[in-house]
Amino acid sequence: MASITKLENRKAKPWQVRIRRKNQTFVEYFRTKREAADFAAKVEADFDRWAKLLGGELRRHTLAELIDRFMARYHGKDVSVTARAGWWRDEYGTRPLSEFTGDTVREGLSRLAELTARQGGHLVTATDRALSPATLNRYRTAISTIYKAAMDAGWFGIKENPAAGIRQRRENNNRFGRCLEDGERARLLEACDLANWTGLGVFVRLALATGARRGELMKLTWADVDLKAGSILLRETKNGEDRRVPLIGEARARLAEWAKVRRLDDPRLFPGATPDKNPPLDWAWNQAKAAAGVENLRIHDLRHSCGSYLARAGASAFQIAAILGHRSGPGLTARYVHLVAEDSRELLEGALGAMLGGK
Template identity: 25%
Template sequence: MATFRKRNGKWQVQIRRTGEHAVTRTFTLKADAAAWARSAELAAEASDVPKQGNCTYSLDDVLQRYEKEVVQGRESDSSEDFMIRVMRRDPMASKPLHLLSTTDVAAYRDARLKVSKPSSVVRHLRLLLHALKVAKQEWGWPVKLDDIRRIRMPKVAIKPVARISESEFERICEASRRLKNPALRISLELAISTCMRRGEILRLDWSDIDLGARRLLIRSAKNGHPRMVPLSPQAMTVLGSLPHREGPVVQITLVAFKLAFARARKSSGVTFRFHDLRHEAISRLFEMGLTVPEAQLVSGHRTLSQLGRYSHPDVQRIAGKLESSRW
């Protein structure tokens, strides 16, 4: 990475690379300094390319190994697998790593923006950048990481997360009761009463639940850290009403779950996503009076900034408090 500064009427440029000594040159004109810096960076990148006979690794090789060693090793649903499949079908996947450039990634970004939302494209690009980072730093594969990191991310409009009203929640619960499989109804009630993610609910086993101690164990969450979740009276009622006490609590596949939720949402007329229930549940924790550490224990968030993104105070409730308070 080149840095420039003007000193004693001349332009000094310095190039730093991890594990190497900094290289500094001085020029009268800034344009000459920039040209030399670019030439030096290209030469350094070219020297990083290890040869394997007459071939090099391709981006497809990176994505395949990343999926096998990184994605499949952590607890998450199929979204990352889907993104990798999409990227592997793109023409840039066949490019050798030492030829993969920002232009290739930008073309992929622009093509995805024609069929996907900007927020979805951002997730694709972040996954790609992380895969390339792992390939370069852990596997020693030739990646022009510094260049590709400069890719411009699509702008994502920040929208306030609407709270879920009791009537909306009851409508979708009623719609779920009309389905043959009770899995969706159980999942909805567990989500709102425990703050659990969809994947955590689908992986929950009866062996992880201790009704006598009013708690359940999430063995492996999205962030890789297990946590013990206290059971509210609502969660106790839901779990206590179920007849089975062995195997998965919710017996349904991810695909069937998505279809069931889509049908229930359409018939009930609600617009929120299943993950929005986690936002709503965490917001209710604070309205119950739980402290920040107590809410973190339930939600599993490791930092206050993460927790803050899921807490959405009710403006009307706050206005009522202000009205009743004395200044």
């Protein structure tokens, strides 16, 4: 039978559950009497299963061991998973799996909510902005994904996901993105061409002409460029699929000129001062925006602009999703994504060809 006792000398988890049966005794502590009673009921309903869990692997192994096992087998292309899993490991890695509960996840998310965001790029800097609800949801998803993998694979006797009962935070999607208008686009392209980093004009035109993400463009190498056929191959994209996109008009011409002054000691289209550094994209971008008088514009908004221009030109949602690399577009499959994206040169020329010369 289970006995539930409130201990006055314990503040965090004062409610003790002591279960004694079949010559075994298990003791657990909870924040509320309700949680203690629910746990006692679960154990008594299936004592053999819980006896194995409480007395076995969950006590012998830590969260760090679980995360390490997951990351050793993780082959996804979302690099943020590594950072978010690493945060859980740093903060709670020494905790036995038997003590990593839903309350622990809630506590972790509350601690994250008190942190401030950092912005990356050429130089990572701190900001005074709190982490967004969307970011907190991604941290919750990271630990949930790890536990789901453990349950599927049978690691450490894990049978429950501590993040399963925690609701997602409501995300604020008011800042979806904005589109460059004709006048400011011309001013911005002219300012980019005059920037101290000479690659900025090429980068911005590629972003507008292809809808590629910042990271996809920064990873491009000259081996991914086919100037003769007029296309670029975007590798290891966010949705996990490679995607080939046509090069059009001014973007193609500028890239051909850029190829004539390419660095021979670095295969990247946009190399930094040394092979282990990135170019000063953010610094040059901010300078160009200021010179052009363009406000409230992110690099990611170039991608939104591409999608908006395509929509104005009459492109279907299917075509836009394929060009931008949205795997979850209406009825899309990986095969059709490649076919539509590679066969969209005429559509891109019609929608974007006249916009990228800065005239």
